[in-house]
Amino acid sequence: MREQKGLTLAQLENITGISAQQLNRLEKGERRLNQDNLSVIAQAFSCEPSDLIETRQKRLSVDADKEAYIIFRQIIKKRKDLHPEQEFRLLKAIQQIVSDEISAHGSSSLSLAAAENILNALLDNAAKKGDTL
Secondary structure (H helix, E strand, C coil), X not given: CCCCCCCCHHHHHHHHCCCHHHHXXXXXXXXXXXXXXXXXXXXXXXXXXXXXXXXXXXXXXXXXXXXXXXXXXXHHHHHHHCCHHHHHHHHHHHHHHHHXXXXXXXXXXXXXXXXXXXXXXXXXXXXXXXXXX
């Protein structure tokens, strides 16, 4: 939200009285946002404290999706070096992880839904390649 408003950490520090270092840690999720800081920062942005929490949760969710996507792509690339049976087992294990995540968090995540679709296609191809499967 700070960047959307075009503020630097130093400027927000001047407005809120919270050190730039502490603000930076709050933005990165390295520190918890206490009630006092939440109120002061919300006042600085002329918004409700709940708006800040929702914005932060969305940002952390997007960051986690990006990281998961990168890992997923690396695994998918390396699978080609495996024997067809090993590839199939790896993909089934990943499919179970994705399925568990969807069960736990719902399929609202585009990354999870996309991963599920990709895995299904890859599993079909892996099954076709290996006669022993």
